Amino acid sequence: MTPDQGTLSKTLRNDLSPTTDAIQAQDNAHHLHPFTVHHELRDQNPRVISKAKGVYLWDSDGNRIIDGMAGLWCTQVGYGVEELADIASDAIKSLSYYNTFFQTTTPAVAALSELVASKTPADLNQIFFASSGSEANDTTIKFINYYWNLKGQPQKKAIIAREKAYHGTTIGAASLTGLPFMHDIFDLPLPGIHHIGPTPHYFEYGEDGESEEEFAGRCAQALEDKILELGAENVAAFIGEPVMGAGGLMTPPKGYWQKIEAICRKYDVLLWSDEVICGFGRTGSWFGCQTYGYTPDIITMAKGMSSGYVPISAVALNEEIASTIVEADSEMAHGFTYSGHPVCSSVALRNIQLLEEWDLVGERGKKTSEHFQKRLSELADHPLVGQTRGIGMLGALELVKEKGTKERFDPEGHAGATCRTHCFNTGVVMRAVGDTMFLSPPLVISEDEIDEMFDLIKTSLDLTHQSLNG
Numbered sequence: 001m002t003p004d005q006g007t008l009s010k011t012l013r014n015d016l017s018p019t020t021d022a023i024q025a026q027d028n029a030h031h032l033h034p035f036t037v038h039h040e041l042r043d044q045n046p047r048v049i050s051k052a053k054g055v056y057l058w059d060s061d062g063n064r065i066i067d068g069m070a071g072l073w074c075t076q077v078g079y080g081v082e083e084l085a086d087i088a089s090d091a092i093k094s095l096s097y098y099n100t101f102f103q104t105t106t107p108a109v110a111a112l113s114e115l116v117a118s119k120t121p122a123d124l125n126q127i128f129f130a131s132s133g134s135e136a137n138d139t140t141i142k143f144i145n146y147y148w149n150l151k152g153q154p155q156k157k158a159i160i161a162r163e164k165a166y167h168g169t170t171i172g173a174a175s176l177t178g179l180p181f182m183h184d185i186f187d188l189p190l191p192g193i194h195h196i197g198p199t200p201h202y203f204e205y206g207e208d209g210e211s212e213e214e215f216a217g218r219c220a221q222a223l224e225d226k227i228l229e230l231g232a233e234n235v236a237a238f239i240g241e242p243v244m245g246a247g248g249l250m251t252p253p254k255g256y257w258q259k260i261e262a263i264c265r266k267y268d269v270l271l272w273s274d275e276v277i278c279g280f281g282r283t284g285s286w287f288g289c290q291t292y293g294y295t296p297d298i299i300t301m302a303k304g305m306s307s308g309y310v311p312i313s314a315v316a317l318n319e320e321i322a323s324t325i326v327e328a329d330s331e332m333a334h335g336f337t338y339s340g341h342p343v344c345s346s347v348a349l350r351n352i353q354l355l356e357e358w359d360l361v362g363e364r365g366k367k368t369s370e371h372f373q374k375r376l377s378e379l380a381d382h383p384l385v386g387q388t389r390g391i392g393m394l395g396a397l398e399l400v401k402e403k404g405t406k407e408r409f410d411p412e413g414h415a416g417a418t419c420r421t422h423c424f425n426t427g428v429v430m431r432a433v434g435d436t437m438f439l440s441p442p443l444v445i446s447e448d449e450i451d452e453m454f455d456l457i458k459t460s461l462d463l464t465h466q467s468l469n470g
Helices: 003-015 020-030 038-044 082-095 107-119 133-150 171-176 212-230 256-266 288-292 319-326 342-357 363-381 414-426 447-469
Strands: 049-053 056-059 064-067 126-130 158-162 193-196 235-240 270-274 298-301 313-317 385-391 394-399 431-433 436-439
Touching (some): 107 342, 126 319, 133 270, 414 431
Parallel strands (some): 235 270
Antiparallel strands (some): 431 436
16 A cells, blocks of 8 residues: 555544534435435534434434434344344455346346245336335336236226325336325326325224224225226235335224225226335234235335345235236346346345344244334323334324324324434434324334333323423
């Protein structure tokens, strides 16, 4: 190493440990954040997370924070697992990159496709890889179109999604998403994508005197009505998250998915389960469709597939769809530079193996999630909480002004934003969507850490109550 190189190396090392103010200044000068009103963030400065281990984060000022959201629903095995770092290092050294074009594969992607297929239900055994949930969902739109074209039904192109659904941010995935604020500024949704309501969220949309099962029937009827309105011969697929995630962590009403599946089968509509959040143990099973007892034709997945250590996603197709594509004489002209990236595939492969070895999708995971749900339900007695709900390692709290009437605070979202700030300042991450607070901690969280997390949440709720009623 030359003296100049040594000086440069030392400078780079020093630059990796700048002050919080310096990092914030860099960020404000050049970084466009996702889902942000940029001038507001730059006025207040971003929080700087500098390291993480297990279920804990540390900010650049040394404050420890328990991560109740597993990053963005994804760090199933927690942070800083050295074995995954070693796997990534070894993979980079042996085969840092090669593509899956040119009739070529790699050992890691072949093994990963087999392992993923072993976890999916029924005959969803054919796997295509991408880098994000949004890419997987965009890919699936194309696969659905391709399938129906090959079946000689090119008019069958309409896809039905749900109001308040979240399916990603690429053009196709954002069009499937049922959140208008993600559509209007980008001239979305694309033609051919339709949304139905009511959103299957009994707390918010169930009517007085209506049982949960009756509400499920009303939600399912909305799908059948839309299919008949569009013409079954024109409807290609219905997409849904097993538990609706970023739109507000809404668990389905009793019997909902069985009714939805029956309607899809009746009208020859493909059933597509978006498992980007729910996959890989989040609901207690490998996939949310297994938890809720339905069998889709297509599953999209990401997040927990690699515990967020590397970007990777996948589409699983059943044999009917896959064989139609495999037997076609036309080239499937679709793929990404990083489809089945060998390093990402290696890490995802070992991550899924760790989920098995650590029994996180088994008895250990069941015991931990039962304790999590017990502590969550105890918060129902708090004066701010109108409802608690959850499944597996997912949980939500509805913040209300009046418990009996479900009256919300005015303006909408103020209570949630206030609570989120108190949570961060207290030392726990909870996400707010409107006035719904939700949790999705790493699956490796211990019962003691769950107790610590809920004690901090209780303190944050108390502080929020004081702020809103002070």
